[in-house]
Amino acid sequence: MDNAQPRLVMKKIVKEFPGVRALSGVNLTLYPGEVHAIMGENGAGKSTLIKVLTGVYPIDGGAVEYEGKKVIIKSPLEAQLLGISTVYQEVNLCTNLSVTENIFIGREIKKNGKLNWRKMHNQAKKLLEGLQLQIDVTKLLSSYSVAIQQMIAIARALNVSAKVLILDEPTSSLDRDEVNQLFSVIRKLKNEGLAIVFISHFLDQIYEITDRLTVLRNGEYIGEYMTKDIPRMDLVSKMIGKELVEMKKIESLAENKTSLNQSFLSTELLGLQGKIDPFSIQINKGEILGLAGLLGAGRTELARLLFGADQPDKGHIHLKGKQIKFSSPKQAIYEKIGFCSENRKSEGIIPDLTVRENMILVIQGKYGWFRFISKEKQREIADEYISLLNINPANPEQLIENLSGGNQQKVILARWLITNPELLILDEPTRGIDIGAKTEIMKLMTNLSKEGTSILFISSEIEEILRACDRVAVLRDRKLEKEFNNNEELTQQKLMKEMAGGV
């Protein structure tokens, strides 16, 4: 394979944003018939590298050679015409168009100057059947789940005579079967001579599917390795630049904690028709309660009821022993409840505001807009939390949209921490962020609970739940199924069985 001519060579790529050097001297070499992983923490520059390669951002320095010729790619369209197709992390399709259109738009099939819908529908169907997906292609994209939309995005990328296929976090919203399905497609394409770039935070998947990998850290090129030759621990330490010992630390922290058996918030058959069946749950002071369940089990729905974002039609909430009703999140905030949505992009950050402005939103809202927090005070708060949460870049005046996902998440966390919450609801706070940031966030959770903050921790990753939580509640099919104390007897298998049900 090494003797083969590389399909694509990127040399000494530099990309700068105002105030951030996103890429400095990054190399990437892709060979045909190979799956190549780009590894790095959030903010390492993976997404930027992809966007530079596909012409979304112009290159500030360095050179790109494609099939032996020097090229400058100026737009996504040019990249596609060259045969470089991308499936982005967030599904970037148009939900108001049909499945067929999403696959074909930009390269429609025509007949006598007219779009040939019938032929496109047929081909779309065939293409999706190749991905073992049998759906009605004439329906709107918005009528399908994110997992299916993801497969459609891949079908779209395959539909061009692609020579380089870039998959940016394609598996983050897929379940295990769908991942296997995707991997069999990837293997098939690899054998057909495609050069595939695969980005994922799941190390298992990297070792399962990739042949070679390039490691980036803080926008710098660390090195290129054959996947089978590099042990996991070496890879992780190359990505984060230090030996990873924190993982164990968390566990020891969790053990030291003595949970106070004092209820902070409890519910009595609280429910909302069509969202979640009535549930009774208790969250104690200083406790981390894990909420486990498959996608669509009703975890977010439950959290939204507790935060007053949705109104229950049944049952009651008791806060510190008193019955209370939240008619809006504002009231919940006054009762010192914080809620980090799983939807960081649309329900978390305000992309056009700075880190500082994003941080102070809730506390300022709580004060009311007439008691303005002075700019110096804001700066002070922002600086404090930037250093506390290790936010990178450490510039409070940076626009939040220029930060990586993990750092955005930390800013959102800071937004709530500033308000000194007594209950913090974290909905998938670790999704799509790297191990380093995950560890930091979980460490933070443990510290908070030691100081008496209750935490409702929602996560799809059972390992994380088992590592951090005192108790675990399992949801299945919009119903609270069971609660467990997190001790030695609670295993991943046991939890998984409960989540899957039927046994």
Add this chain to the structure above:
Amino acid sequence: MIQRLPLGYKQLPLVATVSIFILMYGFGSFRYTGFLSSQVFLNLLIDNSFLIVLAVGMTFVIISGGIDLSVGSVIALTSMVAASLTMNANLSPLIVVPICLLVGSIIGGVQGSLIHFFNLQPFIVTLAGMFLARGLSYVISVETIAIDHPFFDFMANTRIPILGDSFITISVLIALIIVIIAVFIGHSTKFGRNVYAIGGSEQSANLMGLPVGRTKILIYTFSGFCASVGGLIFTFYMRSGYGLHANGMELDTIAAVVIGGTLLTGGAGYVAGSLFGVLILGIIQTIIVYEGTLSSWWTKIAIGVLLLLFIVLQRIIVIRSEKKQNSS
């Protein structure tokens, strides 16, 4: 539980529009003698042919997520250019008509370019275009210029007989041809589908490699072109050029498009819907004329109520489909 409609949610506003039109027509026929005649229906087309053309251009603009406020003023400017070139410069219609069409298209194209290249809000850019075009028509003349020319007489007075005694005018023919072309563009051309994609998500459209910039410029050029065609039809109708012509007509156009079922936030809508939107505006006027005792301002009230109704209807549909997606 509500029965699932066999139609997709996206067709619902269109169905609502057509049903409302039929209902109102039925109401009129039931209440007034002589209402149920083919000529009354055809008069709707005759009296509103310029609005139909405007609405066609506006439909594309709104589907793409934009807005074009300049169309009313472009009508006035077109009428002034047509009138002054015909009457003062004594040019042949063979020259005047292409120049008029060019004026609207250029204004549209420039607006589209500004919106794309400088990433400006369509609202502001076309608001500026609106003032500019209106002002320019006064630069040509502050007075009305009456047109007395065989070509304009021919265009205004020719009756094309259909269905026995009934007739339509050349303007209606032009408007319907434009509707048919636009339906084809919207459904069966790359450009048309790109418009929908941009309205759905401009960022996604860009990442999918669609020519977002070119499409946007073309959308506003097309809207400008439609405005100048509408301007010519308006000039045939009024047989004069005047700077006050079609004052505020951009808002009527937007109303017609929204009543026609196009989502103001972009991404969904049909040209055929806009045709019915215009016809609904027309039939409200007709009913008020037939009623005889009502002030013509009742038209505005009826339009206002209908607009609100449609916006609420659209919102309900959007909320419903979001809910549906969440629960799936």
